[in-house]
Amino acid sequence: SYVLTQPPSVSVAPGETATITCGGDDIGSKSVHWYQQRPGQAPVVVVYDDSDRPSGIPERISGSKSGNTATLTITRVEAGDEAAYYCQVWDATSDHDLFGGGTKLTVL
Amino acid sequence: QVHLVQSGAEVKKPGASVKVSCRTSGYTFSDHFIYWVRQAPGQGLEWMGWINPKSGGTNFAQKFQDRVTMTRDTSINTASMDLSNLGIDDTAVYYCARRKRHDAGHYYTYYFDHWGQGTQVSVTS
Numbered sequence: 001s002y003v004l005t006q007p008p009s010v011s012v013a014p015g016e017t018a019t020i021t022c023g024g025d026d027i028g029s030k031s032v033h034w035y036q037q038r039p040g041q042a043p044v045v046v047v048y049d050d051s052d053r054p055s056g057i058p059e060r061i062s063g064s065k066s067g068n069t070a071t072l073t074i075t076r077v078e079a080g081d082e083a084a085y086y087c088q089v090w091d092a093t094s095d096h097d098l099f100g101g102g103t104k105l106t107v108l
Numbered sequence: 109q110v111h112l113v114q115s116g117a118e119v120k121k122p123g124a125s126v127k128v129s130c131r132t133s134g135y136t137f138s139d140h141f142i143y144w145v146r147q148a149p150g151q152g153l154e155w156m157g158w159i160n161p162k163s164g165g166t167n168f169a170q171k172f173q174d175r176v177t178m179t180r181d182t183s184i185n186t187a188s189m190d191l192s193n194l195g196i197d198d199t200a201v202y203y204c205a206r207r208k209r210h211d212a213g214h215y216y217t218y219y220f221d222h223w224g225q226g227t228q229v230s231v232t233s
């Protein structure tokens with residue numbers, strides 16, 4: 001079955017850049033979406049279709065994709081960015097969805 | 109404004125069933141699939157399945173095929189998820205989410221643009 005692989009944790013200092021990866025076979029052919037989940041809250045989409053941002057999401061948060069890896073980048077990291085981040089893809093063949101295991105971003 | 113409001117927390121014994129509801133407002137209920145996603149304590153998000161509010165059609169993750177039922181009541185814009193034969197490892201927060209279609213010209217994709225607040229289901233003897 002298809003698997004999306006994320007690092008369990010990433011730590012950065014305030015003001016630095018956080019990079020969170022999401023790997024999967026042939027991910028280049030799929031659209032990748034990213035969600036932020038703060039403790040005790042429901043997830044919120046921060047990037048959809050690899051690199052588009054919903055309204056209200058700051059430009060500091062961006063998505064990209066290259067080869068078998070999608071990347072979520074957060075520049076000028078703030079304390080409020082501390083959260084878990086999940087990648088997600090939709091499989092057109094089965095009409096199923098899959099989440100990566102999630103990455104806990106810690107702001108030092 | 110789009111809202112998804114879920115029913116309250118539940119405590120169940122092993123072997124019992126639970127029903128979680130998701131009342132929607134602020135959009136045309138039949139225009140968007142409703143998904144169910146769960147999150148066990150300290151764990152990641154797990155996709156369970158979806159229901160098409162227009163047709164009532166469903167699609168489930170294989171793991172839940174034998175135990176889950178998803179229904180909708182279009183008169184009150186509400187979707188529901190029933191999970192039977194509960195085990196301790198079904199203890200989780202259960203979320204409903206609205207599926208959003210994104211048309212990129214030569215292809216389309218889906219993501220979840222609005223979520224319910226979550227419903228805690230605890231299974232304990």
